[in-house]
Amino acid sequence: MDEMIIRQAAPEDADGIYELERLCFPDPWSLDSVRYELEENPLAFYLVAEIDGQIVGYAGIWWIDDEGHITNVAVRPGFRNRRIGSQIIEALLEHTAEQGIRAWTLEVRESNDAGRALYEKFGFAVEGVRKGYYKHEKEDALIMWRREGTVPAASIGAKDSAYDEGNQ
Numbered sequence: 001m002d003e004m005i006i007r008q009a010a011p012e013d014a015d016g017i018y019e020l021e022r023l024c025f026p027d028p029w030s031l032d033s034v035r036y037e038l039e040e041n042p043l044a045f046y047l048v049a050e051i052d053g054q055i056v057g058y059a060g061i062w063w064i065d066d067e068g069h070i071t072n073v074a075v076r077p078g079f080r081n082r083r084i085g086s087q088i089i090e091a092l093l094e095h096t097a098e099q100g101i102r103a104w105t106l107e108v109r110e111s112n113d114a115g116r117a118l119y120e121k122f123g124f125a126v127e128g129v130r131k132g133y134y135k136h137e138k139e140d141a142l143i144m145w146r147r148e149g150t151v152p153a154a155s156i157g158a159k160d161s162a163y164d165e166g167n168q
Contacts, residue, residue, distance in 0.1 A: 002051050004084065006091045009046035009058060011038045016055035017048065024074040027136045037071075044071075047092055049084050057084045059092050061104075068096050070106035073115070089122055093146075102148040107141035109134055116142065123150035 009017065014035045021028035029037075037044045037060060049057035057075040061068045070092070075085045093104065107130060108115045116126075124144040133141035 004056070004087070005050045006047055006088060007050065009038055009048045009060075011035070013046075013048050013055060013058075014038055017046070017058050020055065020058060020074045020076055021072070023077060025072075027134065029072070045092075045096070047088055047095075049075075049088050051079070057088050059085075059088045061092060061096060061101075063096070063099075063101065066100055066102045068101040068104045070104060073106075073118075085118055086121070089118070093122060097148070104146045106144050107133060108144060109137075110140045110142055116144075119144050119146075122146060 014031065017038075018029070018031045018034045021034065038046060041062070043062040043064065044060060045063065046058060046060040048055045055076075056079040057073075059073040060071040062071060073085060073089060075088075096104070104124070106119065106124070108119060110129075124146040126142045127145045128143035130141040130143060132138055
């Protein structure tokens with residue numbers, strides 16, 4: 001794999017992120033929503049993973065006091081199972097912890113075993129369910145939390161799962 005760069009997303013990344021939305025999610029965010037996140041939402045922070053100028057992954061978070069709500073994590077098909085998702089999440093958690101976030105939450109599709117395993121690797125645990133959260137499939141979302149002081153499996157030498165990349 002060529003060298004991957006993880007960097008803060010910029011407004012000019014909107015088209016690339018939107019392309020991943022369409023490739024990875026049955027109910028993708030609109031291009032206008034992606035642009036709003038990158039250009040106007042004061043609570044939003046996004047990272048992209050780039051290889052040879054192509055966005056191959058991204059993750060976003062909303063800052064709410066000392067908590068972070070991870071909005072989406074996606075890795076381009078064809079680039080999965082290369083630890084890209086793990087590296088993006090690790091960078092996101094490290095950066096936001098340095099900025100004062102002490103707890104992180106996200107929703108993941110109940111059927112997304114790969115995504116759930118990825119988040120568990122970073123110390124996230126299921127703490128609730130949102131019934132019918134994903135309207136298109138009428139699927140429940142698992143609410144996962146990671147709190148300051150959690151020792152993620154990734155930091156204690158746990159093996160990466162065979163399905164290292166998940167999409168919420």
